[in-house]
Amino acid sequence: MRKLLAxxxxxxxxxxxxxxxxxxxxxxxxxxxxxxxxxxxxxxxLRCMVCQNQSIDDSDATLAKDLRLLVRxxxxxxxxxxxxxxxLVARYGEFVLLKPRxxxxxxxxxxxxxLVLIGGGLALWLNVRRRARNAPRxxxxxxxxxxxxxxxxxxxxxxxxxxxx
Numbered sequence: 512m513r514k515l516l517a518x519x520x521x522x523x524x525x526x527x528x529x530x531x532x533x534x535x536x537x538x539x540x541x542x543x544x545x546x547x548x549x550x551x552x553x554x555x556x557l558r559c560m561v562c563q564n565q566s567i568d569d570s571d572a573t574l575a576k577d578l579r580l581l582v583r584x585x586x587x588x589x590x591x592x593x594x595x596x597x598x599l600v601a602r603y604g605e606f607v608l609l610k611p612r613x614x615x616x617x618x619x620x621x622x623x624x625x626l627v628l629i630g631g632g633l634a635l636w637l638n639v640r641r642r643a644r645n646a647p648r649x650x651x652x653x654x655x656x657x658x659x660x661x662x663x664x665x666x667x668x669x670x671x672x673x674x675x676x
Contacts, residue, residue, distance in 0.1 A: 550583045558609045
């Protein structure tokens with residue numbers, strides 16, 4: 512039982528530690544720590560084309576490794592961060608960026624969520640207003656009691672007060 516518990520603990524611990532590991536191999540690391548830091552920063556902004564929702568910094572795919580090496584080549588050649596990103600966007604398209612740029616052709620991506628939230632809030636507000644306006648009001652709909660109903664109510668009240676005494 513203890514062995515099973517130990518194995519389960521190791522599996523759970525490695526599952527939580529796996530996302531913390533990076534896919535950058537030792538042979539990819541640049542000699543200059545400042546350039547390596549820039550390369551890692553850029554690698555976190557670029558999408559792995561194979562994994563799609565993972566950065567190339569975290570991906571073990573061959574294409575991600577190629578992109579990491581390409582980023583490091585461009586940095587070693589003296590390109591700025593923007594020049595490296597522009598080069599990759601020109602080569603692979605806007606999809607290579609995990610966070611698309613705010614431009615005219617990506618305007619829909621940036622504005623859809625705020626517009627959906629505003630539209631949903633407006634629809635909810637209009638629905639609440641409509642329901643409040645159409646809801647019957649208790650005081651407006653109350654009808655006076657008929658003579659039979661009043662007599663029955665009086666009898667029930669008299670019986671109730673007689674029992675409580």
